[in-house]
Amino acid sequence: xxxxxxxxxxxxxxxxxxxFFASVEMAENPALKNKPVIIAGNPEERKGIVVAANYLCKxxxxxxxxxxxxxxxxxxxxxxxxPNHAIYKEYSKRIFAYLAEVSPLIEYASIDEAxxxxxxxxxxxxxxxxxxxxxxxTVKRFDIPISIGIAPNKxxxxxxxxxxxxxxxxxxxxxxxxxxxxxxxxLDAHGIxxxxxxxxxxxxxxxxxxxxxxxxxxxxxxxxVRGVRMRxxxxxxxxxxxxxxxxxxxxxxxxxxxxxxxxxxxxSIRVKLRMLSRAVSERMKQKKAVSRTIQVMIRYDDFKTIxxxxxxxxxIQEEADLFAAAETLFFKHxxxxxxxxxxxTAQNAVDKRMQTTQMDLFSFQEEADKLEPLFTTVEALKxxxxxxxxxxxxxx
Amino acid sequence: MKFSIQKDRLAAGIQDVLKAVSSRTTIPILTGIxxxxxxxxxxxxxxxxxxxxxxxIPSEEGEVLIATIEETGGVVLxxxxxxxxVRKLPASTIEFETSSSFQTIIRSGHAEFSLNGQDAxxxxxxxxxxxxxxxxxxxxxxxxxxxQTVFAVSTSETRPILTGVNWKIExxxxxxxxxxxxxxxxxxxAAAGLPEGEYNxxxxxxxxxxxxxxxxxxxxxxxxxxxxxxxxxxxxxVLFFSRLLDGNYPDTSRLIPDEHKTKIDLNTKEYLQAVDxxxxxxxxxxxxxxxxxxxxxxxxxxxxxxxEIGKVTEQVNSLAAExxxxxxxxxxxxxxxxxxxxEGTEIEIQFxxxxxxxxxxxxxxxxxxxxxxxxxxx
Numbered sequence: 001x002x003x004x005x006x007x008x009x010x011x012x013x014x015x016x017x018x019x020f021f022a023s024v025e026m027a028e029n030p031a032l033k034n035k036p037v038i039i040a041g042n043p044e045e046r047k048g049i050v051v052a053a054n055y056l057c058k059x060x061x062x063x064x065x066x067x068x069x070x071x072x073x074x075x076x077x078x079x080x081x082x083p084n085h086a087i088y089k090e091y092s093k094r095i096f097a098y099l100a101e102v103s104p105l106i107e108y109a110s111i112d113e114a115x116x117x118x119x120x121x122x123x124x125x126x127x128x129x130x131x132x133x134x135x136x137x138t139v140k141r142f143d144i145p146i147s148i149g150i151a152p153n154k155x156x157x158x159x160x161x162x163x164x165x166x167x168x169x170x171x172x173x174x175x176x177x178x179x180x181x182x183x184x185x186x187l188d189a190h191g192i193x194x195x196x197x198x199x200x201x202x203x204x205x206x207x208x209x210x211x212x213x214x215x216x217x218x219x220x221x222x223x224x225v226r227g228v229r230m231r232x233x234x235x236x237x238x239x240x241x242x243x244x245x246x247x248x249x250x251x252x253x254x255x256x257x258x259x260x261x262x263x264x265x266x267x268s269i270r271v272k273l274r275m276l277s278r279a280v281s282e283r284m285k286q287k288k289a290v291s292r293t294i295q296v297m298i299r300y301d302d303f304k305t306i307x308x309x310x311x312x313x314x315x316i317q318e319e320a321d322l323f324a325a326a327e328t329l330f331f332k333h334x335x336x337x338x339x340x341x342x343x344x345t346a347q348n349a350v351d352k353r354m355q356t357t358q359m360d361l362f363s364f365q366e367e368a369d370k371l372e373p374l375f376t377t378v379e380a381l382k383x384x385x386x387x388x389x390x391x392x393x394x395x396x
Numbered sequence: 397m398k399f400s401i402q403k404d405r406l407a408a409g410i411q412d413v414l415k416a417v418s419s420r421t422t423i424p425i426l427t428g429i430x431x432x433x434x435x436x437x438x439x440x441x442x443x444x445x446x447x448x449x450x451x452x453i454p455s456e457e458g459e460v461l462i463a464t465i466e467e468t469g470g471v472v473l474x475x476x477x478x479x480x481x482v483r484k485l486p487a488s489t490i491e492f493e494t495s496s497s498f499q500t501i502i503r504s505g506h507a508e509f510s511l512n513g514q515d516a517x518x519x520x521x522x523x524x525x526x527x528x529x530x531x532x533x534x535x536x537x538x539x540x541x542x543x544q545t546v547f548a549v550s551t552s553e554t555r556p557i558l559t560g561v562n563w564k565i566e567x568x569x570x571x572x573x574x575x576x577x578x579x580x581x582x583x584x585x586a587a588a589g590l591p592e593g594e595y596n597x598x599x600x601x602x603x604x605x606x607x608x609x610x611x612x613x614x615x616x617x618x619x620x621x622x623x624x625x626x627x628x629x630x631x632x633x634v635l636f637f638s639r640l641l642d643g644n645y646p647d648t649s650r651l652i653p654d655e656h657k658t659k660i661d662l663n664t665k666e667y668l669q670a671v672d673x674x675x676x677x678x679x680x681x682x683x684x685x686x687x688x689x690x691x692x693x694x695x696x697x698x699x700x701x702x703x704e705i706g707k708v709t710e711q712v713n714s715l716a717a718e719x720x721x722x723x724x725x726x727x728x729x730x731x732x733x734x735x736x737x738x739e740g741t742e743i744e745i746q747f748x749x750x751x752x753x754x755x756x757x758x759x760x761x762x763x764x765x766x767x768x769x770x771x772x773x774x
Contacts, residue, residue, distance in 0.1 A: 358772075359770055361577045361579075362577055362646065364769055371772070379723065
């Protein structure tokens with residue numbers, strides 16, 4: 001297998017969930033499949049703009065940011081759905097969690113895009129085998145189609161995944177750059193927006209080829225250091241690493257479950273909430289995270305979905321605490337209708353070592369008597385030997 | 397009922413009673429304001445059954461004619477519409493006339509409204525309070541007592557008694573205490589006019605906040621009557637009734653430390669500004685935590701560190717410092733609330749350890765006390 005991998009280079013996948021919001025809605029409600037689907041704000045009033053649309057719509061000329069009224073002129077029979085970001089986020093997290101199993105070198109670029117460095121994944125097969133496997137698995141596990149670009153760096157991987165949609169699989173080698181990219185307008189290059197493209201055009205740089213061959217100093221004078229980098233990229237050079245820490249603003253930890261049969265019995269709902277609390281608690285412990293804002297998501301049979309959250313006085317992590325909060329929230333907001341999906345999310349989770357506890361007037365005495373001797377000793381050690389001499393430990 | 401009245405006086409009266417009217421009430425008639433015309437003047441009443449406010453507009457004040465009553469009587473009008481209508485009427489006088497079916501004609505300039513009303517007899521009666529045990533405090537003192545304590549009441553219903561302020565009178569001294577169990581605010585006064593008897597009541601924080609908005613910033617006396625389950629504040633033209641909270645207020649006096657290991661004197665304003673700066677980066681974090689440390693040479697340092705945002709440290713000049721070195725973390729918000737409530741350009745803070753409450757007092761003045769529980773960082 002090593003033969004398929006470069007000796008000194010990298011293999012980067014750019015993974016792009018096609019028409020992601022629309023795909024999620026279709027996955028959640030299979031009755032929508034084979035129907036044109038538009039996600040837009042304010043569907044009742046026909047105002048608002050198109051946030052996403054499936055390919056049945058896109059093929060007829062509907063694009064994101066189009067006014068909903070315009071879109072419905074093109075496809076009057078389209079099903080219009082209000083965006084439900086909580087559920088998109090949930091899918092996104094689950095898909096990324098799966099991708100992280102393939103390679104831990106994953107960088108989240110947005111809710112529906114990620115870079116995956118598979119340079120060290122020869123044991124899983126050739127890069128194309130891995131990409132095909134990922135495509136099949138995301139359809140099988142999440143019912144979400146994705147396009148993948150395979151390339152030696154992030155820029156080319158991103159360009160490649162854009163070439164075939166949906167369910168595309170495109171390999172872009174450095175040696176293909178001249179043939180595949182250079183005749184395209186600069187605006188198509190990822191990282192160049194309309195303003196920059198207009199500036200470049202004013203200087204006679206119309207295609208990526210023009211940019212690739214342009215004088216470095218000239219490019220720098222037009223668009224600064226960024227220009228030099230863009231010139232490198234259209235020449236197939238991009239050494240940015242896939243950085244797992246780059247966008248890990250995933251501060252919430254949550255799990256959800258769709259049930260094979262709708263549930264309505266409070267007892268069975270409690271069982272499910274307990275199950276989800278356990279799963280969330282385990283993941284929080286794995287990440288050494290605590291949270292004080294707990295959110296419950298309830299999806300009813302008619303796909304009406306509500307999320308309700310509560311901020312507690314203290315940080316929690318244990319299953320019992322998560323369950324108690326989720327149970328209270330659920331029964332406060334449940335309308336009594338059958339439930340098809342439940343989710344529990346610990347929001348704004350932080351590292352347990354950051355945990356602080358506001359002390360209480362009516363209980364400080366006990367706490368202080370117990371902890372003060374320890375605290376005094378630790379402080380004395382720190383004063384004598386420096387702050388790093390002693391740290392809080394963990395019972396695993 | 398038929399009368400005419402000066403618009404601005406009526407509008408001011410409505411503003412007072414409106415503070416007690418809630419749109420979310422289980423008793424429908426309480427969404428209205430009761431208007432009663434007698435030979436002496438007009439009485440407006442608003443209530444949410446916890447708070448009831450009565451505002452009186454005399455027909456004459458000195459030589460000035462405010463209202464002309466042609467026919468006495470009463471009606472209840474929807475508070476929201478009544479208020480909006482009166483505010484927007486064109487002329488400086490307004491005429492009211494109620495028919496037997498409680499329909500009320502409101503006339504001003506060339507505008508005429510006809511508003512459906514309800515029978516004033518249906519409106520709940522205000523609590524009857526004996527005038528036996530009245531005592532008086534100046535309005536501005538009452539406002540100050542409220543301002544210095546009410547911010548510390550609990551907003552959570554877990555211990556309902558803590559959502560109120562404890563007013564305790566003993567030996568001619570009134571002690572107001574509020575705590576949400578994370579901080580405590582206390583204000584004492586031995587002002588003339590306090591009774592000799594003993595009183596111990598808990599007034600809902602919300603009632604005091606509303607009362608404080610109605611009272612004028614003058615030293616006009618406010619008459620106060622405390623009963624088993626109601627308290628009445630009476631100023632010249634306004635009666636303010638509030639329900640009292642049930643249950644015993646916890647004895648907090650034994651929780652306030654009477655000795656200290658470290659004492660630091662500071663300039664209130666300088667210290668408040670330093671805490672405010674340090675909290676800029678702490679606000680995003682949990683509990684809005686800042687650290688304070690003092691060395692044995694009297695230096696005081698305030699700092700805050702939010703790994704994702706950045707950190708800040710600032711040296712604060714102390715006026716005096718004595719006792720052990722100190723390292724303590726606490727909520728910047730609680731500290732700022734406390735400092736803002738204190739009157740006095742200089743304060744002293746007494747600490748007894750990083751895990752024990754500390755006490756802030758104006759220098760050389762023990763009428764005010766602010767206590768804060770620290771934050772445990774490990």
